[in-house]
Amino acid sequence: MAGDQTSSVTDEITNILGREILGGLFPPGATLLGEEEICARFDASRSAAREAVKILSAKGLLLTRPRRGSRIRPLKDWNFLDPSVLGWLRASATPRHFITELLEVRLAFECEAAALAASRNNADEIAAIREAFEAMRAASSGQGDPVSSDAAFHEAVLAATGNRFFLPLSALIHTALQYSVPTTNALFGHPVGDLDAHGKVLRAIEAGDAARARKAMHDMLSEVLARVRTAVELTGAS
């Protein structure tokens, strides 16, 4: 009963089908779902079934055509960065591969995001990064949630780039942290080293030093990647 939230019928159908699709229950090639089928399965009206299908289509998972039903689109069209899609994927992903993929992407764009944040040098947005950093420090001594303050730090960096196209990546960061922080903390205790690493990123950005910010972010994420790999090995997860 964790977080059931009595969601709407449409959301219920959307979430269940989304998890099943991301879990690979339907062959991505050409399988099809019919309206009638969905209504019967969930004992719902056609309105609810159709709205759920529209949502899944909007996220790139389905393509609906009159008479043909809803076919699963090729993987390359799936909106893997969408928050819901990430959630559905998380439910069925193999931990090791999943976290590695997420960190590869974070390494690709967060380093440049830090560099951009440093060179833009927007006072307000950089202040938000520092604020998140202070929240992380508080969390490291037991005052607050370590995952959300960590996420807030990285989201603040994305916002400080002044580039809208970095914003949607915060969902990926959040997913990665939800996955890795509990795992690594359980093995290594509170991530003290992490706090120092975040501090280096913050100071480089505050100094307006793009190159140093890029390197500091790179060092930090490489460290996380190494730590997660160790953790996954130790716990024997696949």
Place this chain on the structure above:
Amino acid sequence: MAGDQTSSVTDEITNILGREILGGLFPPGATLLGEEEICARFDASRSAAREAVKILSAKGLLLTRPRRGSRIRPLKDWNFLDPSVLGWLRASATPRHFITELLEVRLAFECEAAALAASRNNADEIAAIREAFEAMRAASSGQGDPVSSDAAFHEAVLAATGNRFFLPLSALIHTALQYSVPTTNALFGHPVGDLDAHGKVLRAIEAGDAARARKAMHDMLSEVLARVRTAVELTGAS
């Protein structure tokens, strides 16, 4: 009448409202849209209006609550990497700022994508990159569309990373190319230099040299950025 395609009523409503939202017609803060309002405006049924709203909500633009109507969500929740959202944004973006933002993001992740493609070294997926390269060469001598072959090259690189989270970025690349290739070609003629630059990326990936692939991609995109900036200056676009 270019590309009208007689789309469905739902899609029509979705596209018009999407363009208006991305164009900033509705204050992102707290404005609201009512079902009744939408039905009346488009002379459509509530089903069509509701399905359009669900699609826009799925892309992070709206949040609908009983009695409250559909409110515009804060910008940070918008799915700017979604193909439709990118299209709506393109319709109202100021050319100079838009293309700069897109290229900043491309510089952030395409360099790492090239590096990953090189180190994974998957024969089939690298063959696809070469195939796209040959299509680009043909296009440079008038045989085929220069935009789509260029896009295919970069999408093939993303696919060759073996990382699903790079795939959704192909929409951004496609948008960037649709924007920049015609502009620069009109001023500089066929992009011969571009072909050489793509060749360098391809050879580095085929050689499995991650560092060289990363640098080749970086050089190429920096060059494009410089060229687009010049073009925008010359044409006097804002």
Place this chain on the structure above:
DNA sequence: TCAATCCAATTTATCTGATAAATCGGATTA
């Protein structure tokens, strides 16, 4: 026999209308 065309059944798209559930704002009351 084969190919092209046509037709009918099925499925999605859209509309209409009705009921349930949730929320906001004002009225009521202590």
Place this chain on the structure above:
DNA sequence: TAATCCGATTTATCAGATAAATTGGATTGA
């Protein structure tokens, strides 16, 4: 004055009917 209650409005869901589009087989002609 503040907390609570209640009614009106709006979204959520359901039900049923018609329109439009597509598939697959039947028909027709060479």
